[in-house]
Amino acid sequence: MSYRFFKSSWSGVVPSIKRLHSFVSLTRRYRHISDFAGEFESWKSMEALRRCSANHVPLSPITFLERAAKVYRDSTSLVYGSYNYTWAQTHQRCLKLASALSQLGISPGHVVATFAPNVPAMYELHFAVPMAGAVLCTLNSRLDSAMVSVLLTHSEAKVVFVDHKLLEIARGALDLLAKTNKPPPILILISKWDDDSSPTSLEPGTYEYESFLETGHMGFEIRRPKSEWDPISINYTSGTTSKPKGVVYSHRGAYLNSLATLLLHRMQSMPVYLWTVPMFHCNGWCLAWGIAAQGGKNICLRNVSPKEIFENIALHNVTHMGGAPTVLNMIVNSPDRKPLPHKVDITTGGSPPPPQILYKMEELGFRVTHLYGLTETYGPGTYCIWKPEWDSLPLAEQSKLKARQGMQHVGLEEVDIRDPVTSKPVPADGKTMGEIMFRGNTVMSGYFKDLQATEEAFSGGWFRSGDLAVKHPDGYIEIKDRLKDIIISGGENISTVEVETVLYSHPAVLEAAVVARPDNHWGQTPCAFVKLKEGFDVDAQELIRFCRDNLPHYMAPKTVIFEELPRTSTGKIQKYLLREKAKALGSLS
Amino acid sequence: MSYRFFKSSWSGVVPSIKRLHSFVSLTRRYRHISDFAGEFESWKSMEALRRCSANHVPLSPITFLERAAKVYRDSTSLVYGSYNYTWAQTHQRCLKLASALSQLGISPGHVVATFAPNVPAMYELHFAVPMAGAVLCTLNSRLDSAMVSVLLTHSEAKVVFVDHKLLEIARGALDLLAKTNKPPPILILISKWDDDSSPTSLEPGTYEYESFLETGHMGFEIRRPKSEWDPISINYTSGTTSKPKGVVYSHRGAYLNSLATLLLHRMQSMPVYLWTVPMFHCNGWCLAWGIAAQGGKNICLRNVSPKEIFENIALHNVTHMGGAPTVLNMIVNSPDRKPLPHKVDITTGGSPPPPQILYKMEELGFRVTHLYGLTETYGPGTYCIWKPEWDSLPLAEQSKLKARQGMQHVGLEEVDIRDPVTSKPVPADGKTMGEIMFRGNTVMSGYFKDLQATEEAFSGGWFRSGDLAVKHPDGYIEIKDRLKDIIISGGENISTVEVETVLYSHPAVLEAAVVARPDNHWGQTPCAFVKLKEGFDVDAQELIRFCRDNLPHYMAPKTVIFEELPRTSTGKIQKYLLREKAKALGSLS
Known part of the structure; x- marks a missing residue:
């Protein structure tokens, strides 16, 4: 050698x-x-x-349904009241629906909109529309006619599926569209699953969902994406800060975020998922697709109330559910609440849940996972991954740890806190605020027809969330505020989230939101909007004193207003409305 | 309107x-x-x-390690005897190792080989080699010098990492290479983790692993794949049927099969994985990468014995492990076996496990998942997904169901049983045999430097496994034989697996393999090779009679030979050697 x-x-x-x-x-x-x-x-x-059909297929959630129809064929796919479907049936129905859409003239790239709550049609459309090669645009079911007409125009939807209880709002939107001389989308009415609706109310030019589906053929050849980068859906942002933007998801991103979200939810084979998260929101955090990947059971609900939640958990042996902190708040404050018959995994996201609520949820028997993300990150992007060594901490301490947004899930490349101006990472000191930035395959393709917004969001090669956070020494991130929500008072940054957390810890407070009130002397001062729990009565002075006892004095609200808080349909408080109110109050000093 | x-x-x-x-x-x-x-x-x-760095990154398992180093930073990544590492340390070590490799001249596309059992270096190299942009080629640690030299030549490996206990075999291989006048790869000796080895045994031109690693820098910039289709590893097939082929895996396939395999294994956050599957085999069924994705703990073992398995399960709270049926056989027949302190998920694959063994494993407290795949499908491709309704069946019945290969995991597009000639799907009648064919992103890129074999394997747009199976009415597949193993006797097809299953059910039989013996009258007759359990003594006539009592008469062996069965390093019986023996016996009639 x-x-x-x-x-x-x-x-x-x-x-x-x-x-x-x-x-x-x-x-x-x-x-x-x-x-x-x-x-x-x-x-x-x-x-x-050789790259060929044997070893290369564009990633798409359509695969999940096709596999479920084989692997979990006779298992229940979906339950809605007394209706039940198997995965074989759901697959067949989606094939027929895709076929019917293509017979109607829907072609690859066309947009098909929905305007409905979590009824079975919403689940089916998540597969049927992409199977027809089209792009699914799920409109928030709590929008008004004016907003629906704006989004139908912007999305250029060719068809809109409308729940029968939302028909009047939809008709109002179509009337508005007609005035602009643009041909309105074809309306398909969803009325099958409710006894109190009747197809005789159909107007000319309108289809009924079930009979429309029946026109389709099971032999339909699925129009698969040519590239996995092809769009699968458009999700309009809920508009907490500015005009709604159409966030475009790709087949690839939807596939990858579905798997990452399954792992994040700790969903094993055949979970039972209670749909308390609206499917129109980030396609149900990508679980509309993800549940099919694991052959789970979708329990669909029209209305989400604590009574229905507790009933369905017991009736269907629910293993997993999700919801904004509003849903958690509703659960822990409901007279219908009771200890669970078995552990239920619940994921919460949308805004930071107050530790008090997390604590009470765990007491009822929920295992809460706190996640964070935006419409632009396909819903879940980070989560507070639980460390076994935290199990031995006092519950209050655990809740504080759990209220942090944590670390990126497995589908993302990197999440970091960086200076919004210099883009340099902030130190992991738990104090220095920076903007949360994302990078990876589960970040949106861009904003539909809005190149400027797309380029702004991606400037510097990261997706800029607009959320302000700190990085703790253990690397976990914690949101302090929206970039646009931060209050600057006498040169000091005040995190409205921190003030809200203190307000929530007051026994009389049900809901709280803090915004900036303009001030001639300080620049801005914190102004709190508060809703009290029933039967409680405290005044502004008491709450201000409470905040001063628990925060640096400059952070305590100078104004407290008691009223119902305006919310988006996903449960987020519409701070821009409150900011307008606070602005109208004028300066304190 | x-x-x-x-x-x-x-x-x-x-x-x-x-x-x-x-x-x-x-x-x-x-x-x-x-x-x-x-x-x-x-x-x-x-x-x-916009497709940009914010929303598009080539899929690669390298991401898993980088994320683990942040999310699971201080948690244990790997245990080997008294050695312990955290994810932060493993990440740092891999960076340094990648840096050292690149300083040595390793460039993107170069092949780096390993020749070692499941020691810590094997785990680190699964990340470090791809991080250097190179392709990992893990040689089976049970090969001899001749075979190692063949594979080092074929792979054109520039470097080979060699375990100190395999040094003599490796040197033998390099000596053989030297005779061909080709420059042999650089040898790097792995000796750090064992007390009985010494770096003073290093010959000129040879590095020692740990000091080599120490030459690297943590600031090394990872050489990420330019395309996710770039190769990440080459796995040589174990050679049950013909000359070894170099199966090429891509970064994309490795990423996707890792996630699919995690879901298949029901691995939640931070599993504890006992490495009884060799990492040189399909990169440990892609779990060398997958465990990092979930921040798990890798328990590495040099030698796999029932004693060490039971000790480690108790010591480290093992949650998951895997192994060929040989490993299961070893466990249930060992005097060291004892009921487990907690449930352990064990996946088995490589050949169909006899129902008797499955049954005994469950009795000990293992939860057995049966999977099936080939080197060409990155290891796991299908698994016997368990249906809740089977829980109430008698255990023997459950074992029979579980011995089936089941359905494809979520990473594959389609698995089907098709006629090897016409490529038409066979009916799902549980009787008609056909070839198992695969299609999807977790099928190999092809055979290294063997275009003809690649094109044959992919002819018709499917990967042809060469395994014969039936499709049951519920869609689950069950292997009957290798295409090359099937016996045709008097015009009847005899599944050697069926005959072997009956032989295994005889109380005296430890191991059995059936092959064709040429016959002037019948064409072929079944010939059984059998190893008896210690202390048992039965003759050929008794086993033949037993088979005739439990099988159609034409399927019973006509010949029984008692001897040790030759196996590949992954526990598969080398039937081609037995076939040669049976052939040498000549015709019976």
Whole structure:
């Protein structure tokens, strides 16, 4: 066996090797690849490899349904009241629906909208629309006619599926559209699953969902995406800060976020998922697709109330559910609440849940996972991954840890807190605020027809969330505020979230939101909007005193207003409305 | 609101709609997209979208390690005897190792080989080699010098990492290579983790793993794949049927199969995985990467014995492990076996496990998942997904169901049983045999430097496994034989697996393999090779009679030979050697 001489071109390795193996002469001892480069046959790249249908398919959630129809064929796919479907049936129905859409003229790239709560049609459309090659646009079911007409125009939807209880709002929207001389989308009415609706109310030009579906054929050949980058859905943002934007998801991103979200939810084979998260919101955090991947059971609800939640958990052996902190708040403050018959995993996201609510949820028997994300990150992006060593901490301490937004799930490349201006990472000191930035395959493709907004959101090669957070020494992030919500008072930054957390810890407070009130002297001062629990009565002075006892004085609200808080349909408080109110109050000083 | 007239071009939908809604004139009632095509602005594709670093990253398991180093930073990544590492340390070590490799001259596309059992270096190299942009080629640690030299030549490996206990075999291989006048790869000796080894045994031109690693820098910039289709590893097949082939895995396939395998294993956050599956086999069924994705704890073992398995399960609270049926056989027949202190999920694959063994494993407290796949499918491809309704069946019945290979995991597009000649699907009757074929993103890129074999394997757009199976009415597949193993006797097909299953059910039989013996009259007859359990003594006639009592007579072996069965390193019986023996016996009639 012959060894070559070590050449001088190789540096850096020498000193430490030398230290460790000084017992032989280095010059005779070590070799470098360049010593025999050219002596091997040149590395023939990988020319014998073949990319073909056997080993390459564009990633798409459509696969999940096709597999479920085989693997979980006779298992229940979906329950809605007294209706039950199996995965084989759901697959067949989606095929027929896709077929019917294509017979109607829907072609790849067309947008198909929905305007409905979590009824079975919503689940089916999550597969049927992409199977027809089209793009699903799920409108928030709590929008008014004006907003629906704006979004139908912007999305250029060719068809809109409308729940029968939302028909009047939809008709109002179509009337508004008609005034603009643009042809309105074809309306397909969803009325099958409720006894109190009747197809005789159909107007000319309108279809009924079930009979429309029945026109389709099961032999329909699925129009699969040509590229996994093809769009699968458009989700309009809930508009907490500005005009709604159409966030475009790709088949690839939807596939990858579905799997990451399954792992985040700790969903094993055949979970039972109670749909308390609206499917129109980030496609149900991608679980409309994800549940099919695990052959789970979808328990659909038209209305989400604590009574229905507790009934369904017991009736269907629910294993998982989700919801904004509003839903959690509703559960822990409901007279219908009771200890659970078995552990239920609940994920919460949308805004930071007050530790008090987390604590009470755990007491009832829920295992709460706190996640964070935006419409732009397909819903879940980070979560507060639980460390076993935290199990032995006092519950109150656990709740505080759990209220943090945590770390990125497995589908993302990187989440970091960076200075919004310089883009430099902030130190992990738990104090320095920066903007949460995302990078990875589960970040949106961009904003539909809004290149400027897309480029702004991606400037610097990261998706800029607009949320302000700190990074703790253990790397976990914690949101302090929206970039646009932060209050600057006398030169000090005040995190409205921190003030709200203190307000929530007051026994009389049901809901609280803090915004900036303009001030001639301080620039801004904190102004709290509060809703009290029933039967409680405290005044502004008491709450201000409570905040001063629990916060630096400059952070305590100077104004407290008692009223119902305006919310988006996803449960987020519409701070821009409150900011307008606070602005109208004028300066305090 | 104006509605257009229905146009005649739209057919097929009319009759059923008419039936359901005959109460209004169809011609005035329904609309079609083509009615107003052209009136909308033309659909502007998705021109405002941007594919950039914020939302598109080539899929690669490297991400798993980088994320684990942040999310699971201080949690244990790996245990080997008294050695312990955290995820932060493993990440740092891999960075340094990648850096050292690149300083040595390793460039993107170069092949780096390993020749070692499941020692910590094997785990680190699964990340460090791809991080250096190179391709990992893990050689089976049970190969001899001749075979190692063949594979080092074929793979054109520039570096080979060798375990100190395999040094002599490796040196033998390098000596053989030297005779061919090709420069041998640089040898790096793995000796850190065992007390009985010493770096003073290093020969000139040879590095020692730990000091080599120490030459690297933590600031190393990872050489990420340019395309996710780039190769990450080469796995040589174990050679049950013909000359070894180098199966190439891509970063994309490795990423996707890792996630699918995690879901298949029901691995939640931070599992504890006992490495009884060799990492050199399909990169440990992709779990070398997958465990990092879930921040799990890798318990590495040099030698796998029932004693060590039971000790480690108790010591480390093992949650998951895996192994060929040989490992299960070893466990249930060991004097060291004892009921487990807690449930352990064990996945088995490689060959169909006899129901008797499954049954005994469950009795000990293991929860057995049976999976099936080939090197060409990144290891796991299908598994016997358990249905809750089977829980109430008798255990023996459950074992029979579980011995089936089941259905594809979520990473694959389709698995089907098709006629090897016509490629038509066979009926799901549980009787008609066909070839198992795969299609999806977790099928290999091809065979390294073997275009002909690649094209044969992918002919018809499916990966042809060479395994024969039936499809049961519930869609689950069950392997009957290797295409090359099937015995044709008097025109009847005999599944050697079925005969072996009966032999295994005999109380005296420890191991059995059945092959074809040439026959002048019948064409072929079944010939059984059997190893008896210690202390048992039965003769050929008794086993033949037992088979005739439990099988159609034509399927019972005509010959029984008692001897040790030759196995590949992954526990598969080397039937081609037995076939040669049976052939040498000549005709019976």
